[in-house]
Amino acid sequence: MIKNKIRLILIILIIALMLLTILNVFIFFSLIIRQTSETSYQLKLESLKLNLYEGSSYVYTDIQYQIQAKVTNIGSSSISGFQIKCYQNSTEINTGMAANLESGASIIINCSWIPDQIGIINLSTKILKADAELSNNFTLIEVNNISSTGYDGGSPITTKFNGIINGSLKYLMGNASQIDTYEWMSSNESYLLYYNLSSLGLTGDIHIARMHTFFSWSYTDPIPNLTVQVNQSSGPSNWLDIEVDNYYVDRKGFGSYDFPSGTLAYNLTNLFNLNDEIFINFTNYGSSFSIYGASIVLITNNSGTNNRIEYWINEGCDILAQKYYAPKNNPAYDPYAIIPFSQPKNPSQINESKLITLVPGGDKGLNSMMFNNFEQSGIYNTSNDHLVAINELNVKEYLSDTNNNVVRITDLGDYIVPSVAFLWTKY
Template sequence: MNLKPVAILLNLLLLTFPASASYAGDKPLQTIIHDENHGGLDFSLGDSKYSGELAYNKSYMVNFSVNPPSGSSIKVAKAYVYWVWSKKDLEGIYPQFNASIISSGNIESLPEGHMYTDTKGFVSRYDYFSGMNAYDLSGKISKPGNYSISLMNTDKNGSTFCVQGIGLLLAYEDPKSPTIEYWINEGCDMLYADYGITPEVATMTTYFKGDINPDNITDAQLITVSPSGGYSSGREARNKLFFNEETSSLPVLGDIIQLLFGSGKSWENVYQTNDTVQVALDEKPVGDYLVPTENFVSIQDEGDYLLATNAILVLNLEEPESSEKRGI
């Protein structure tokens, strides 16, 4: 049997229906913020722990310690709520909850965040929704201190969900720090190489669009987040992270070609979670693998099930020489 037409047809279907839900990589993360300023960026999961099932009126909270450099100001603050198993009886539905931020004894309700969701996408039992809610906290977190993000299930009709954790992203401005350029990509893509889905299909690829000059970059960091990665199968982690590298190649020969001529990099089994901490946060130095345009990252499941939710690229730019240093 010639499998080539089948593969072509599958790729066309994935391109034609990008919003469909499935275990395939069909919901690439989108760039929400692309900016440049003197400063830095930090991502934390605080003291996140798996909530277990949250019924009506049950709450969940994660605590964060915010300590930006002295003299800096917080430019971007975003909270990410990672949730799974949202259901009513045996039906998958969207969760209903209120979110609040707590600081110095003050409680402030948060406006409705942006909800990203995915499901396995075929008719069966336990096709429950998973997703991530993103909240803009810019202006609500503006100084050092201890902050908490709290949730409460508000559905009186009896639906439940579980929270895997909450992430807090801070980008700050600091005139004493180097100039950084950063891309913040977010969304939710459920990936699982099973039920006829191959690892190549169970791959999410997202781009950091635009041109850069790798020669003018002193450092580059890639931050990715994967709820459930390395845990849900109950077996050893089986996932892969790619940066500026194609996710499929000819065995052995393809690896040799990539080693000799490729500029990208891949890492095996980078996402590790457990019963308590079910959100994997990974950071990689990628300065040696940058390309001048359309840098990209791919997250691939190889049989353990995971969600791809966040991908952040941070570049430290070389400062131009002052006229005094040039002897002008």
């Protein structure tokens, strides 16, 4: 009997202990659930900033930027796994992620952005966290200085001279073509070029004589501070100073190493005869720059010949570097340097026509040129680095009878600077 009572008491104690354990477990989980329900997730979007490249106040259409959103956890608990979405005007452009943010801490979250238009653009950001209270969750900034970079097309090489004459169009690079690499000109340094005009075998008089000098990395903005002298001998006497007639400049336009490249055009008409040997001396009185060399183009006038031509001399400077291009669906993206020529005066009478293009930096063949419906890749491919690549192309069969003629040059992985082009048609 006593044993039965003891057994009953033990059973009651065990049951009571089990009930107490269950009660404690229930209370424990109730507290956890209550604490969880009372946890406050609070995020605040403190600021929004567009991270510009050093030294530039402009935003360029073909460069990637970072939109930086500063988010602070103003709640009492840490938060993990939230996002921000970035918008251009009302269109979503990208998403940024944050893995974890402790209470009281702040974080910078980046969204990458490539501008796709020139003009005023509104950028905005908002936080995405379903179970959090969000403060200042729609922040907007206005970007109003968007421009096109100098590394795509946009600086046409345009016609400086056009006419019809009994004569010829010829050009030469002189000993500048023998330079293996560009010539770095420090301050007070000189650079001498030699040209033998008689080697061209021309007769008559000089109608136009023009020199084009190609430079890059000019530490003097916008063009080098040069003194240029010409002479019919290399001696100390009879040197004649000449001034720049026109200059054309293009540049990167953002960040570091933003130095002008360009073409300097000089008028040499009435200074020489067709059988002369001439020397041209460049002296740098400014900061350093690189010189690629210089070409001379001649238009002759010979009334005693039946060689009647129409000629065009186009000048400019347009840097092309594919690695900085925007995506091709960007409406501001322009991969071509454009060289337009007016329609020939008498297209039905043309017997022959030649196009000559001069492109500094065309040393890898990673480029393409189109003339109306003609297209060829790898057309500028010198064997040496940093030389002026020259292409001569017979274009009679590609000339338009009814419209203007247009050259389009694009870079396909090189770094090229289309600068000068000559076109002539023979009747």
